[in-house]
Amino acid sequence: MNAYGTPPAAELRAEGAPGDGGWQAPARRSLWASAVKSLAIVAGATAGLVRLLAGRDWPVGGIVAVCAGAAVLIVAGVVAYDVLRLRTTRWRLTPERLELRSGITTRQHRSIPRDRVRSVDLRADPVNRMFGLTVVKVGTGEHAQDGSELKLDPLSRHDAEALRRTLLRQSQEAEAGDGPLAELRWSWIRYAPLSVWTFTGAAVVLGALYKALDSFGLKRFTTRLATELWEWLAAQPLLTVPLVVAANVVVGVLGAVLLFAESWGRYRLEREPGRLRMRRGLLTSRSLTLEERRLRGVEIGEPLLLRLAGAARLRSVATGLGRSADTDSEDAAALTPPMPRALAMRVAAAITGAGLPALVAHPAAARRRRLVRAATAALIAGLVTALVTGTGGAAPWPGVSGWASDVSGWVPGVSGWVNARLGGWVWLGPMAVLLYGLWHALAGAASLGHALGPRHLVARRGAVVRRTVALDRGGIAGWTFTESYFQRRSGLLTVSATTAAGRGRYDVVDVGRGDGLDLAAQAVPGLLEPFLTREKQ
Known part of the structure; x- marks a missing residue:
């Protein structure tokens, strides 16, 4: 059959055997890769043996012989385990499902419907690349810890690519597009x-x-x-x-x-029919294919240092996409490396199909609230400094009882140590808190903004890390409105759009109460109207 049906034997059944019901084993070249990877264990074991035997005055020849024997046993043990794993692991692709049987002591049989496949992740570390192997992770758009991800470890590079095309119902001819959305420029390394x-x-x-x-x-x-x-x-x-x-x-x-x-070496982001594909990695190659129907928007991140350099990076807001369950420390939602901000905005517009509209500034009350919070923090820092340094006297709380008297007993000791070590420099602490608070308040207030585009709700916030998210209005499942005591006094509230993608909720912070309610009502028509009471003009 073609790529829209069950894969032909010449493509995906190179490791299978006739009459086995279509069940196939992982690539047997995995044994060589396992033997090479076991050398890392050999190195650690050898170091421990040398330390142990040298401390007991063993001759050099004896130490070498023991280390060589241990190395042989370790490599043989790792390879033997991999032989058992290969013998007990089988997978097959039917017209309806992708199935995997695995487990040496505890047998597992897992399967996912082909029509629910949303992403295919190909990864090959340097050792696997040496032997032409690739690890394939197939996801359904749910979280990995929910058991919705199948891992085929490993397949040959050819079989992995053929499986990717088959699961995503894509022919080889369809891979060619109008050019990449983004491609690595080594100048970005700055x-x-x-x-x-x-x-x-x-x-x-x-x-x-x-x-x-x-x-x-x-x-x-x-x-x-x-x-x-x-x-x-x-x-x-x-x-x-x-x-x-x-x-x-x-x-x-x-x-x-x-x-x-x-x-990010060899990075390339391109659009294929109905999906995005990102490839990157100089030593460990990575390839992630994401269906666009899972995409609920994009997020532009601008940490302070990158923002000062005019750079930003782009993340996807997609369902079921995040860190893998197997302790993977990489952010699977990252779409670009740090790049010039103007280019990141263009890539975001190309992915969402629309540019970001002009943002509406938030009320001046939002800035005042932040300035009051900064002044309060500086005042608290000043009071603590005065207490610790004994500025208010040797015994700050004379005549009190209970726990306060205990505190007044150790404060003079701490005060003496601080004054002897730091002297008047200790007041730099409250000053630093005040200056940082003022900067954070002004920068945070200046970053606030929101807008409503034809397809997306756009919100921006953050002083140290400024984030601008363009969230697909069709992916908004509900609204949460939050008012703190000080927000109520200032006529402000926080509007949170809940979604099944990305971080789960995205906030429009410190927006005017009326503007916030109107924003939510217009973003998803019909969702909020039954709960709103309009004032008569």
Whole structure:
């Protein structure tokens, strides 16, 4: 048959056997890949054996022999396990369903209807790529932890592509489009260091290195090295602290650039008939195909550092798309790497089929509310500082009893230590809280905006990370209206659109009460009208 029916044997039954009901085994080349991957276990076991036997004064020849024997046993054990896994794993594709049987001790038989397949994710790490293998994950648009994802591990690269086309009812000729929506430009790598991880990268690397050396029995060495480093820092802080900060930034920048290159190398986002396909990855190749009928909008994220550089990144708002259940740390909803903001806006417009309308600014009361909150936080920080430093006297609460008297007992001790160590510099804390609060209030208020387009509800918010979401009005399932005490006094409320996609709810924060209700009523006509009472003119 063609790609719209059951796959032909020449394409998808290379590993099957005649008369087996269409059941097929994963690619047997997986045994070679497993043997190579087991070398990582061999390395750790060898290090432990060397540490153990050297401490018991074993001769070098004996240590080598034991390590070689252990390596053979580990590789053989891993390969034997993979043989059992391959023998007990079978999958087949019928005209109605994709089925998978697996399990060595506990047998499982899972299947998903073909008409419910919404995404096909192909992934190949460097070892699998070496042997022409690909791991296939087939999703139905529900959350992975709900058991709606089948994982075929692994298939040959040819079979994986043929299965992807068959499940998505796509012929090879249909893959050609009008060109990519976005394609990697290596100049974007300049945005990679614009992340907080750049300034914490060295600490993460040192922590991982310390743990690794400790596992090899070098705890005394790492402890002595850490002690000497601390003494060096304490001896000449004016010289050593800037050097350490600079080294931390250099390591963080290098790590961010390398991570960007590996994650987004060969990136390409293109539209196929009825779906989006994203391919990326320099070492580990990734290919995600997403049906557009699952798409409920897009989200443009602008963290502060990226925003200052005029860059942004794009995420999809889609049903059942997020982090995988198998501890995958990547954001499966990411559609683009950091790129110029104007280009991100164009890609968003191409995906949604409409540009973002001009946003309506929120009332001045929203800015006033944020300024009051910032001033309150600064006042609390000032009171705490005055309490700790003893500005109000040696015993802030004389004559009180109970827990307050206990507090008044330790406050003078803390006050003495703080004044001796920091002196008047301690008041920089409340000042920093005030300045940050004022900036956050003004930037947050300036970011607020909303609009109603022909197909989408658009909302923007955020000071440190500004997010603009264009949510398909047809995907809105309900509304939630929230009014805090201070919002009520200012005539404001928060309108939350609930949806089965993305984060689950998207907020229009601090909008005028009347404007918020009208916005919700117009976004989904007929949903809110039975609960509204219009004032007579």
